[in-house]
Amino acid sequence: MTDPLPFWRAKTLDAMTRAEWESLCDGCGRCCLHKLRDEATDRLAFTNVACRLLDGDTCRCKDYANRKRRVPDCVKLTPARIAAIDWLPPTCAYRLVRDGQDLPWWHPLVSGRAETVHEAGVSVRGRVVAERAAGDFEDHVVTWPGRWPAKARKPAQARTAG
Numbered sequence: 001m002t003d004p005l006p007f008w009r010a011k012t013l014d015a016m017t018r019a020e021w022e023s024l025c026d027g028c029g030r031c032c033l034h035k036l037r038d039e040a041t042d043r044l045a046f047t048n049v050a051c052r053l054l055d056g057d058t059c060r061c062k063d064y065a066n067r068k069r070r071v072p073d074c075v076k077l078t079p080a081r082i083a084a085i086d087w088l089p090p091t092c093a094y095r096l097v098r099d100g101q102d103l104p105w106w107h108p109l110v111s112g113r114a115e116t117v118h119e120a121g122v123s124v125r126g127r128v129v130a131e132r133a134a135g136d137f138e139d140h141v142v143t144w145p146g147r148w149p150a151k152a153r154k155p156a157q158a159r160t161a162g
Contacts, residue, residue: 008097008109013079024097026107026117029059029124030089030145031077034137044087046145047137050128059123089145091122091152106152121149 004010007020016024032054036045053062053071061067067074075081077094088095093103103110106120117123127144134140 006103006109008093008103013082013094013097023109024093026091026093026122027059027114028089028091028117028122029054029056029128030122031087031092032061033124033128033145034131034140035087036137036141045141046087046143047134047140048124048128048142048145049131049134049137049140050124052131054124054128056128056130057125059118059125090148104152120152122152 007016008024011020013021029050032051034047034049034051036047037043038045050056051061051071051074053067053074054060055062063070068076075085077085082088082094082098091104093107093109096103104120105111106116106122108114108117118125124145129140
């Protein structure tokens with residue numbers, strides 16, 4: 001008897017329960033970084049400036065239930081929005097599932113541990129500047145949120161072997 005497919009491979013984003021949807025978030029915090037868009041070219045730039053509600057250690061929202069009230073421009077992710085958003089990091093589970101890809105080894109749903117997102121270098125832990133201390137966001141443009149960290153690309157077996 002074969003194991004059933006995990007829900008993220010068996011269901012579309014639209015078909016997921018709220019609990020399944022919420023569990024797709026790996027807790028990296030990358031989507032909670034401020035992004036800049038050039039009005040003339042529409043080019044997107046990531047910054048290392050964290051939303052004021054992002055806890056830089058846990059990489060989770062400090063007030064998730066009230067985030068829209070406290071940060072009006074916070075984007076609530078939905079399947080419809082996921083289809084149109086171009087700023088989700090390439091490591092984002094919502095983006096991966098949307099694009100028909102599997103979750104990586106470090107995702108908590110695969111690894112069974114919330115810490116693997118940090119161990120793989122995917123999270124923003126130790127890499128962000130507080131919004132109120134940032135000054136000009138243009139001075140904080142970085143490329144890493146738009147890339148896969150080298151450690152995150154390796155399968156768990158290769159990472160621990162030899």
